[in-house]
Amino acid sequence: MVGQPGHAPGPRSPAIRRLRRLAADAGFGLAVLALVSPAVLVFLWMLSLSLKNELDNTAWPPVFLPDPPTLDNYREVFARNDFLLFAWNSVVVSFSATGLALLVGVPAGYGIAKMRAIRAAALILIARITPGLSYLIPLFLLFQWLELTGTLLPIVISHLVITVPIVVWVMISFFEGLPGELEEAALVDGATIWQAFRHVALPLARPGITVATILAFIFSWNNFVFAMVLAGRETRTLPVAVNNMLTFEQISWGPLSAAALLVTLPVLLLTLVAQKQIVAGLTAGGVKGA
Amino acid sequence: MPRDIAILDGPAEAALPRGRRNYARRYAWFVVPAAVVVVAVILFPWLFTLYVSAFDWHLGSERRWVGLENYVRLFTDARFGWAVLRTLLYTVLAVVAPMVLGLAAALCFHRRFPLRGLARTVFILPMMATPVAVALVWTMMFHPQLGVLNWLLTQVGLPPSMWVYSAETVIPTLVMVEVWHWTPLVMLLILGGLASLPTDPYEAAKIDGASPWQAFRHITLPLLAPFIVVALIIRTIDALKAFDTIYVITQGGPGQASETINIFLYLQAFAFYNVGYASAVVVVFFAIIMVLAALLLWTRQRVKVT
Numbered sequence: 087m088v089g090q091p092g093h094a095p096g097p098r099s100p101a102i103r104r105l106r107r108l109a110a111d112a113g114f115g116l117a118v119l120a121l122v123s124p125a126v127l128v129f130l131w132m133l134s135l136s137l138k139n140e141l142d143n144t145a146w147p148p149v150f151l152p153d154p155p156t157l158d159n160y161r162e163v164f165a166r167n168d169f170l171l172f173a174w175n176s177v178v179v180s181f182s183a184t185g186l187a188l189l190v191g192v193p194a195g196y197g198i199a200k201m202r203a204i205r206a207a208a209l210i211l212i213a214r215i216t217p218g219l220s221y222l223i224p225l226f227l228l229f230q231w232l233e234l235t236g237t238l239l240p241i242v243i244s245h246l247v248i249t250v251p252i253v254v255w256v257m258i259s260f261f262e263g264l265p266g267e268l269e270e271a272a273l274v275d276g277a278t279i280w281q282a283f284r285h286v287a288l289p290l291a292r293p294g295i296t297v298a299t300i301l302a303f304i305f306s307w308n309n310f311v312f313a314m315v316l317a318g319r320e321t322r323t324l325p326v327a328v329n330n331m332l333t334f335e336q337i338s339w340g341p342l343s344a345a346a347l348l349v350t351l352p353v354l355l356l357t358l359v360a361q362k363q364i365v366a367g368l369t370a371g372g373v374k375g376a
Numbered sequence: 377m378p379r380d381i382a383i384l385d386g387p388a389e390a391a392l393p394r395g396r397r398n399y400a401r402r403y404a405w406f407v408v409p410a411a412v413v414v415v416a417v418i419l420f421p422w423l424f425t426l427y428v429s430a431f432d433w434h435l436g437s438e439r440r441w442v443g444l445e446n447y448v449r450l451f452t453d454a455r456f457g458w459a460v461l462r463t464l465l466y467t468v469l470a471v472v473a474p475m476v477l478g479l480a481a482a483l484c485f486h487r488r489f490p491l492r493g494l495a496r497t498v499f500i501l502p503m504m505a506t507p508v509a510v511a512l513v514w515t516m517m518f519h520p521q522l523g524v525l526n527w528l529l530t531q532v533g534l535p536p537s538m539w540v541y542s543a544e545t546v547i548p549t550l551v552m553v554e555v556w557h558w559t560p561l562v563m564l565l566i567l568g569g570l571a572s573l574p575t576d577p578y579e580a581a582k583i584d585g586a587s588p589w590q591a592f593r594h595i596t597l598p599l600l601a602p603f604i605v606v607a608l609i610i611r612t613i614d615a616l617k618a619f620d621t622i623y624v625i626t627q628g629g630p631g632q633a634s635e636t637i638n639i640f641l642y643l644q645a646f647a648f649y650n651v652g653y654a655s656a657v658v659v660v661f662f663a664i665i666m667v668l669a670a671l672l673l674w675t676r677q678r679v680k681v682t
Binding site: 115122124125129144146147186189190193203206209210216220222224225226228246247250254304308310311315325326332339342349353364 | 407416425489507513521527616655
């Protein structure tokens, strides 16, 4: 394009043009840097706090680089607070809530897509709009009445409020995107609709199921308010446990940061690995946990 | 376009030929298990909340039928009124800032540049991180004497701030956390829109000698409008519902300076065990959300028409 007559009456000399180009690129680079640095800095500061001793963590001016880095905070986290028990609770709750949601949600997404049941889909959407907290009063009363408090079951069930809408939602859009011909061919060949679903549609839907699984798992893992209300002393999930560390201790930033980092690390790693699926799922449905 | 909002436009695509409708009905069985779950954990709580809201009911004591008294009390409760105003202020700030930044970020990430994939992944990390975990880190950064943020302020010659420890600065500070947390979702929704834009108008504009700003103003923005409105609706709902970070960082304090509807609701229900009154709060809160969502959907219709 350079030197085309009549095109873009900009700067005349190529050197100036190159300079302006360079300045524009530098400006753009700075803009990108400004966009990503808040995210980077917060996570790096979290890491830094978790690797320093208490003296450095409360020093003024702040100490940025751990010198030498220490794993004492992590050791302390694992030594106290029943951290492993709470981690196990979180694993059980997130996996169960995600698994159950897949079990009921994948067929439901298929059925809704096939029936084009817009109203059923709208109901799911309203569930997405409602604050998670508003489900808690009735569920709390119900579980108390059933004398289930103190077990993990209420927490798993309450997490279905988050995971089922996500799975159904992602699966509806996914099944709607699949061409129906293959299933119809199977039906013509005498398969039942269940067989057509099980052996034709389901294998094709595997990428969608992956997206649904990842999103449901993350939003269940991250959820705080359900377990905070429903959990007993032994049944806390990690977000509740780590929040309690702040409430009941004086400034003890090292262990607190180490615990916070451990809680969110699985999710961050999952995001790094499955970035493509997460972006696809979020933009397709605009889903987010309650 | 994200389909969830499109669905609220009505049953346009629901019409099936009569013959196919019977055929479609056979698929109802696929939905039954999920329907049972939805009724149990979503529909039952809604109905039960309506029922409970008609009682004066403190957990552990006798409940008493009071009809609409909880609602009457709610509308004269100054503390609730302030919570509503605070929530609206918080929502306006926590919608406008992420929308502007998210649009700018989407335009940046729409361009090709080295390491774009990595930069985008890092940018969306806050959105996926566990809210409690990052809220705790922010709490430590807000510490008035030892927090790293006040150190940064003094480095650039600004006076230190009280952040969440003063009634004047607590809401903007919490909004800052919300911006950090949820701008990525706005960015993703708008970026998806940008990816779907046709290229022809830009080529035509280039030939006509339009400046980049003119192209943005007269081509990109109008074509992007539906996506922007969807992002706006999602962001508004999420800002109204914000709970985790506010609860972890301030629990509504100092005093009641950051007590939003959601925090008020939590305190009524699970600190004061005033479940009847809290249920009325749920109903009113839900109504507020629905009214705002309907308002935004109405705007969206108008955007579509023009």
